[in-house]
Amino acid sequence: MATRTDVNTLGEFGLIDRLTAPFQLRQPSSLLGIGDDAAIIDTGGHEHLVVSTDMLVEGIHFDFAYTPLKHLGYKAVAVNVSDICAMNARPQQITVSIALSNRFSVEALEELYAGIQAACEAYGVDLVGGDTTSSTKGLIISVTAIGRAPASRITRRSGAKAGDLICITGHLGSAYLGLQLLEREKQIYLANPGTQPEMKPENKDLYAAILRPEARTDMVDLFAKNDIVPTAMIDISDGLASELMHICKASQVGAILEEANVPIRPEAQLQALEFNLDPITCALSGGEDYELLFTIDPKDLEKIRFLPDIYIAGEIVPTADGIKLHTVGGNIHDLKAQGWSHFG
Amino acid sequence: MATRTDVNTLGEFGLIDRLTAPFQLRQPSSLLGIGDDAAIIDTGGHEHLVVSTDMLVEGIHFDFAYTPLKHLGYKAVAVNVSDICAMNARPQQITVSIALSNRFSVEALEELYAGIQAACEAYGVDLVGGDTTSSTKGLIISVTAIGRAPASRITRRSGAKAGDLICITGHLGSAYLGLQLLEREKQIYLANPGTQPEMKPENKDLYAAILRPEARTDMVDLFAKNDIVPTAMIDISDGLASELMHICKASQVGAILEEANVPIRPEAQLQALEFNLDPITCALSGGEDYELLFTIDPKDLEKIRFLPDIYIAGEIVPTADGIKLHTVGGNIHDLKAQGWSHFG
Numbered sequence: 001m002a003t004r005t006d007v008n009t010l011g012e013f014g015l016i017d018r019l020t021a022p023f024q025l026r027q028p029s030s031l032l033g034i035g036d037d038a039a040i041i042d043t044g045g046h047e048h049l050v051v052s053t054d055m056l057v058e059g060i061h062f063d064f065a066y067t068p069l070k071h072l073g074y075k076a077v078a079v080n081v082s083d084i085c086a087m088n089a090r091p092q093q094i095t096v097s098i099a100l101s102n103r104f105s106v107e108a109l110e111e112l113y114a115g116i117q118a119a120c121e122a123y124g125v126d127l128v129g130g131d132t133t134s135s136t137k138g139l140i141i142s143v144t145a146i147g148r149a150p151a152s153r154i155t156r157r158s159g160a161k162a163g164d165l166i167c168i169t170g171h172l173g174s175a176y177l178g179l180q181l182l183e184r185e186k187q188i189y190l191a192n193p194g195t196q197p198e199m200k201p202e203n204k205d206l207y208a209a210i211l212r213p214e215a216r217t218d219m220v221d222l223f224a225k226n227d228i229v230p231t232a233m234i235d236i237s238d239g240l241a242s243e244l245m246h247i248c249k250a251s252q253v254g255a256i257l258e259e260a261n262v263p264i265r266p267e268a269q270l271q272a273l274e275f276n277l278d279p280i281t282c283a284l285s286g287g288e289d290y291e292l293l294f295t296i297d298p299k300d301l302e303k304i305r306f307l308p309d310i311y312i313a314g315e316i317v318p319t320a321d322g323i324k325l326h327t328v329g330g331n332i333h334d335l336k337a338q339g340w341s342h343f344g
Numbered sequence: 345m346a347t348r349t350d351v352n353t354l355g356e357f358g359l360i361d362r363l364t365a366p367f368q369l370r371q372p373s374s375l376l377g378i379g380d381d382a383a384i385i386d387t388g389g390h391e392h393l394v395v396s397t398d399m400l401v402e403g404i405h406f407d408f409a410y411t412p413l414k415h416l417g418y419k420a421v422a423v424n425v426s427d428i429c430a431m432n433a434r435p436q437q438i439t440v441s442i443a444l445s446n447r448f449s450v451e452a453l454e455e456l457y458a459g460i461q462a463a464c465e466a467y468g469v470d471l472v473g474g475d476t477t478s479s480t481k482g483l484i485i486s487v488t489a490i491g492r493a494p495a496s497r498i499t500r501r502s503g504a505k506a507g508d509l510i511c512i513t514g515h516l517g518s519a520y521l522g523l524q525l526l527e528r529e530k531q532i533y534l535a536n537p538g539t540q541p542e543m544k545p546e547n548k549d550l551y552a553a554i555l556r557p558e559a560r561t562d563m564v565d566l567f568a569k570n571d572i573v574p575t576a577m578i579d580i581s582d583g584l585a586s587e588l589m590h591i592c593k594a595s596q597v598g599a600i601l602e603e604a605n606v607p608i609r610p611e612a613q614l615q616a617l618e619f620n621l622d623p624i625t626c627a628l629s630g631g632e633d634y635e636l637l638f639t640i641d642p643k644d645l646e647k648i649r650f651l652p653d654i655y656i657a658g659e660i661v662p663t664a665d666g667i668k669l670h671t672v673g674g675n676i677h678d679l680k681a682q683g684w685s686h687f688g
Contacts, residue, residue: 005435005450007478016476019457023464023471029492030470039472041437041490043387053473053488055441059480075498077370092371093385097486106349106362113363115401120367126374127367128383132360134351135484136403142441142475142486146385146398148373 032137034230035250037086037235038159044046047148058138065189066182066197071301072100073211074122076141078236081123081215084147084236086221088155091147093128094120097244105146112141119290120333123217143338153229155294160232164295166314167230169216169306171265172240173272173279174209180275181206213290219309225227226303230294242337243285243293245323254321257314259333260328284325284335362409373486379594380501381430381579382491388441388481391492396427402482409533410526410541415454415556417459418466420485423581425467425559427635428491429580432499435491437472438464441488443479452474456485467561497573499638502574508639510599510658511574511648513560515609516584517551517623520630524619546611557634563653570647585628585638586681589667593640598665601658601679605671628669628679 007015016034025033031048032040038052056062056076077094084091096116100109120127125145152227185197199207215235223230232251234243248255264272264279272279293317295302304310314326323335346622353446360378367379368497371665375392380395381422399418421438435536440460464471469489525542526559529541543551567574578587584606592599608616615624639660640648648654659671669681 003451006446007446007448007450007453010450012476015450015505016474019453019476020471022457022461025470025472027470028473029436033472034474039439043389043393044391045388049385049387049393050437051437051473051488053439053441053475054488055443055475055477055484055486057443057477057479057484059558060443060478086459092373093383093395095383095395095397097598099399099401099404102351104351106351106354106359107347109351109359109363113366113583117366124370124406126369126371127364128363128369128374129386129395130360130378131357131397131399131486133399133401134404135401137481140399140401140443140479140484141397142397144395144439144488146395188572243597266407274681308421312534318509320492327368337648 026158032156040087040154046150048151048154050084050087050089050149050154051144051146052080053082053144054080055140055142057140063186063222065186067211069111070115071129073112074119074212076143077116077119077123078213079123079290080143080145081125081217082235082237083284084145085216085220086151086233086292087147088150088223088230088233089147089149090215090220091123091125091145092180093126093146095129095144096127096141097131099133099135099140100182101135102141109338120330125216130288135178147286153224154262155230155233155236157232157247158245160253160295162253162316163298164231164316165298165301166255166257166309166310166316167262167294167296168240168291168313169219170237170289170291170309171263171268172289172291173264173268174206174287175288176282177271178206178210181271182210203271205265206268206271210288213288214288216292219292220306226294228300228303228308233292233294236289236291236293237246237287239285239287240293241335244335247293248323252319254317254323255314255320256317256324256326261311261313273313279316289302347522349605351582354601364499381427383387384431385496387672388599390489390494392495392498394428394431394433394491394493395488396424397486398427399484401484411528412461417456418463419468420487421460421463421467422559424487424489425561425635426581427558427580428489429564430577430636431491431493432443432567432577433493435467435469435489435561437470437490439473439628440471440485441475443477444540445479445481445483448483453622454682462565466684467559467645476488481637497568499574499593501576503521504591504595504597504639504660506597506660506662506683507642508575508660509642509645509656510588510601510660511583511638511640512607512655513658514637515607515612515614515635516580516633517608517630518550519632520626521612521615522550522554525615526554533589536653547615549609550612550615553644554632557632559634562634563636566651570651572644572647574640576610577636577638580633580635581667583629583631583681584637585679587662588679589681591637591639592667596663598661598663598667599658600668600670602670603655607655629681661662
């Protein structure tokens with residue numbers, strides 16, 4: 001009998017590795033293929049194109065019990081733009097393909113597209129193509145984003161060196177805690193359909209983080225303006241720990257992360273404690289914050305030291321030193337990646 | 345109460361028009377957006393990029409009762425490469441995003457990717473990115489293809505002029521009849537699960553047309569070799585009538601199509617009659633053949649006259665003359681588009 005391996009056994013990255021291992025790049029224009037935030041394509045000019053694609057599936061990545069269609073449209077664009085930012089490139093075009101069941105009205109789709117349009121305007125990208133088809137169940141959105149950057153500015157995951165500083169562009173854990181809040185309200189509502197969901201105003205940044213994240217195109221501009229090229233970069237979609245491991249694996253280095261310097265919003269800290277969660281665990285494993293994690297050569301320290309929204313949270317070390325977390329209590333642990341597994 | 349318009353009422357193209365109407369192109373690099381087979385992007389060099397995307401949904405575009413996974417992978421790439429060919433460009437890169445339920449094993453996915461890889465090798469394209477996630481139901485594949493061509497060779501839908509010749513690159517109606525055969529065998533099998541499907545060897549080209557179509561990259565090469573730039577071009581995914589109307593609308597012209605010159609395989613003719621269908625209707629409305637429909641300036645007639653696989657099947661006329669079919673019986677009808685509506 002033929003072997004049957006369950007997709008759950010490999011994990012998302014293991015599955016992708018196994019499926020794409022037999023593929024080779026043959027076109028001279030394909031400078032970088034699978035394995036970074038985006039592919040890099042040589043256009044023959046002094047700028048390269050970067051291309052990234054992401055698919056969002058109802059019931060897996062979003063839940064219409066608490067996801068407004070307009071926010072979903074915005075987020076579908078933002079998460080792809082975020083991948084372009086992670087290459088230190090500027091987004092310019094997107095394509096959007098949608099499959100939907102006939103339970104969606106034209107007006108509902110117009111809401112979704114209003115969100116897509118708002119994101120196009122916010123990030124200066126053009127919707128240049130797509131496909132619209134029916135599905136047998138639910139809504140699926142697939143976005144491809146195309147960006148460009150001078151060849152000398154494109155940043156891969158693989159350039160970090162021992163001694164580089166580890167930087168983060170903003171607060172982590174907010175999206176995860178926003179999601180926990182929304183899930184709790186959904187459960188309360190399902191148990192008591194008469195109740196109104198309770199959205200505390202002091203948690204609005206947590207809700208916004210999960211429902212309407214922003215891509216850090218401003219950071220790409222800030223780097224250019226201050227003549228900084230990060231040595232490695234990735235966007236934080238799956239949790240800080242998992243993303244740092246991606247950089248370490250691609251760059252063949254180790255890292256030491258300072259717990260005390262991982263930025264977490266006060267309201268996220270409070271909310272984590274209310275859920276009996278350790279705030280640092282939410283930041284390390286929560287995912288979906290779409291901040292950028294990058295490394296810089298220490299000679300660039302003075303350039304970034306006083307820039308807004310950049311937190312220096314550790315240092316790249318030789319591979320042999322492993323990937324460690326230095327806790328506020330003074331202990332040093334191995335860092336564990338518990339990113340969101342869609343097949344888990 | 346809010347208005348609720350059912351998506352079925354607009355049709356696929358009407359829906360896309362309504363949803364994308366508010367969008368504008370702002371990036372100077374976006375030379376052409378929605379409304380052709382692919383978008384055109386200026387790279388700053390002498391070549392432009394073209395970008396196309398298509399989504400295939402289980403239960404809508406394919407049925408695993410008769411679709412081998414390997415063929416599906418091949419077809420998902422081929423239909424996107426076909427859109428690149430329709431711009432008279434050469435495909436170079438693809439991204440592939442897949443959502444799948446856990447009823448698929450890793451081995452099944454490997455079959456699918458073996459088909460994707462076979463298509464990558466056949467068309468000389470590199471798989472450079474993608475996304476793999478779970479779905480709550482079925483398999484969804486979204487492919488984005490990127491091609492390039494010298495600016496002077498890129499062919500849009502909008503360049504046809506009165507007097508141009510209408511050309512088709514191969515037999516039409518085969519895919520539609522192949523699908524009818526497969527559906528019939530499926531129904532017989534469902535009624536009598538003990539029976540073996542009957543795949544007559546003389547119909548193998550009809551099965552191949554629907555299950556494993558080829559994109560006409562060879563035509564792009566042939567045009568280049570013979571110094572031909574079509575005035576307008578589109579790939580025949582939705583049926584000849586519908587595609588010719590797209591060219592006429594984009595070019596603001598009319599057309600007269602000669603029924604006698606529309607190429608239909610003898611076995612497709614026979615099979616159509618067995619199903620009590622008019623063969624020309626299968627060619628006009630069947631879709632999924634992925635041949636190219638293009639127009640050329642009559643001064644290029646001598647260049648294409650003796651090229652293989654090119655059928656001259658009509659002439660572009662002024663808009664006022666409408667879009668007509670000249671039947672073998674000598675009558676002239678208005679051409680009707682009955683392309684496949686996924687929402688119908």
